[in-house]
Amino acid sequence: xxxxxxxxxxxxxxxxxxxxxxxxxxxxxxxxxxxxxxxxxxxxxxxxxxxxxxxxxxxxxxxxxxxxxxxxxxxxxxxxxxxxxxxxxxx
Numbered sequence: 001x002x003x004x005x006x007x008x009x010x011x012x013x014x015x016x017x018x019x020x021x022x023x024x025x026x027x028x029x030x031x032x033x034x035x036x037x038x039x040x041x042x043x044x045x046x047x048x049x050x051x052x053x054x055x056x057x058x059x060x061x062x063x064x065x066x067x068x069x070x071x072x073x074x075x076x077x078x079x080x081x082x083x084x085x086x087x088x089x090x091x
Contacts, residue, residue: 001026001078005035008086014042028059029072031082046084058085 004022007015015021016039023038025031032053036043047053052072059066060083066074076082 001076001080003031003076003078003080003082005031006081006083008084010086011042011045011084014039014045025076027072027076028061028066028074028082031076032072056087058087059083060085 001024002022003025004020006020007018012019021035021038023031023034025034032043032046035046045054046057053059061069061074061076062080063083066072
């Protein structure tokens, strides 16, 4: 299933400055692996040593936070849009 992934500015240096990419994946976990295959080294910026998304990243599937869905097991369908959003802190 073709999924569009929106790449945040801080990670674009790992995706050859692409702002979005289209990948084949059936779940968020599969999408993370597909990103690593296409852009080796990006996975360590997204996941910790246990393979879990880093806590300062928010991931949305069609504007729905995956934390309220099935986290990394969230299923993806053809044409879905996945946004990777770094958390912003400050005051």
